[in-house]
Amino acid sequence: MSEIGFNAAANITRMSELRHTGNGQVLTVGLAVNPRRFDGAARKWVDGTPTFIDASVWGPQAEHAAASLSVGDRVVILGRLVTRTWTPADGPNAGKEQRRLEVVAEEIGPSLRWATAAVTKTAQRDDAAPDTEDQPV
Secondary structure (H helix, E strand, C coil): CCCEEEEEEEEEEEECCCEEECCEEEEEEEEEECCEEEECCCCEEEECCCEEEEEEEECHHHHHHHHHCCCCCEEEEEEEEEEEEECCCCCCCCCCCEEEEEEEEEEEEECCCCCCCCCCCCCCCCCCCCHHHHCCC
């Protein structure tokens, strides 16, 4: 089965707390992808409609992202799109299957287009398979 790749520069709209699950640690990041194009006739930049999407960052990278990134930061993110499906037990949608598109991040980091960053390497580097390989689909 083919996966749908995702790569974008986006702004962080919100960050969840770093959580520990049965599959490891995870950080959920809310993203806004803001398209822009140059209108040659008007000779100015025109903002498009932003797309809002959540991204999950897994494993040690989740901890690094939580320590390094903040709401409002512009990031570059690479990953794959997945559909999360669940059925709430209570509330207005109780018993109705819900679906949400989400990005599972392979890489996330600050965009250096309008910012600078100081890189600090971690003490341990794991060259094994990426953490997202074992994460839920």
